[in-house]
Amino acid sequence: MSATPLLELRGIDKSFGPVQVLRDVALSAYPGEVTALVGDNGAGKSTLVKCISGIYATDAGEFFFEGQPVQINSPRDASALGIEVVYQDLALCDNLDIVQNMFLGREKRSGLVLDEATMEQLAGQTLAGLSVRTVKSLRQHVSSLSGGQRQTVAIAKAVLWNSKLVILDEPTAALGVAQTAQVLELVRRLADRGLAVILISHNMNDVFAVSDRIAALYLGRMAAQVKTNEITHAQVVELITAGRSGQLGLRDENGTEYADLTTPGADA
């Protein structure tokens, strides 16, 4: 526990009608660290992210940002705090260029008209700060970029706003080997710059390659949150699939409660 967490969630509950998706979830994200959020399909990863980013309202629970209790009721609240989300489906407009995409919805203006020069400069600085050298021109249309480059632009867009916490939803899901390495390197660089990063991933190799901490969700409950160097590959897989692994994970009474409810394979 190096410092106070940048973002701390306590006791988050979330239901959609009769279905309780999140139950008493706690999560901490530390500045300068990559926290990997893992879990099976339907474990509640995306729901948790949407709660953090203000898209869903939580039923119960507390948010602490830099130690202070905060309310996040809308995506605007989240971005005001410095929380940015890079969505899985790459929220980029193909018909716009890199600069236009990075400033989408928050364009710089001088008077009534767009201030293209400043935007281009800021975009260039941000990309250079992330040591991104793969894009030829900032005025290239996003449709002409490769998957990895698009992901890079999406991440740079999130970083542009002096954000403190960047949440990445499966950033490498659709990428090839080389591009995955590129993006993971970029993720690591974000943390090295002092940002808190939450990385959602299904890929254990990615998780172990970049994360400092692993938080495993199991059927809407936080099974464990541990440092990456204190856990093995196999233990994480156990946490994801069974909610517990040896000493780690959900306590027996809770564990069995869920184990009783689910027949093998039903939790997919």
Place this chain on the structure above:
Amino acid sequence: MSQTADRIASSPAPDSPTRGLSLRRALDFVGVQNVSLLIALGILVTIIGTQDPVFFQTANIKTIGTAVAISGLLAVAQTVVIVLGALDISVGSQAGLASVVSAMAFTATSGNAALGIAAALALGLCCGLVNGVVIVFGRVNPVIATLATLAAFKGVAQLVSNGRAQGYTGADPVFIFLSRGSIAGIPTLIWVFVLAAAAVHVMLKYTDLGRNIYAIGGNDNAARLSGININRYILGVYAMTGLIAALAGILITARTGSGQPVSGSEGLELEAITAAALGGCALKGGKGAVSGTILAVLLLGVLTNGMTLLGINPFWQNVAKGTLLVVAVVIQQVRSGERRVGLPT
């Protein structure tokens, strides 16, 4: 790979990197789409001009300008709607309704042209908002929604006017100025068109409003996640379209000297869409510009004018317009390297 090959094969020669940088830059500035329109316009002008020198007379050029002003206004508004990824089929009916209302308000206020114009503009704004509200809050597809209001607005125009031309504005100095007056030798009609088009062009190209309209047309999901209030933009764009359609309606009133519920405005919506599509707007949204639309409007205007000058059967004019549109869109699609599977977008 075949897509890339297609693109290379169909690209005009100046696209090759061996040519000068300045040429490339000039091309980027004008846009490839616009260059092909300019070439088509040049060829057409040359053909018509050599056949009949009357074409180049100032009076004839003014005729072309005033003839395209009204449909041009609607085409410019339609461009914005199409860039947003929607369509407004009701602009013709809105113009008709505005025309009737402007003349009736003019008569009712015993000849106050300003009030007549104001009433028409306010009504256009309301009509546009009705479209927007139906689309946003009724969750109706824009084509269906405006198809419905196309019929409804026309019906309202016929109801309030009893299907007859309304009022007589032909003696009013304001309306005379609008239809036959000129500033600096250029007819007022053309001024109205040029100013409105310039305003829309600046809005689309140089403001965050325009940028966000392109973003919504390109990927509405991304736009929403970037914090853009899409519903507000839909309402705003349709309201603006209503306003411009009302302006067109007022010009119809001025030109005909009375409020016309149907004649003069019927079919304008399709002309507007034709011009926008010819000018390079993609119906799926996110692509298009006012400059292209204006070139297309001019191209269509010159075509009509030229064929009339050359005494070609007016029925052929429609065939020519249709052919032009199909050829232009086919060229666009081939250039964009669209896959030839399923319905084209």
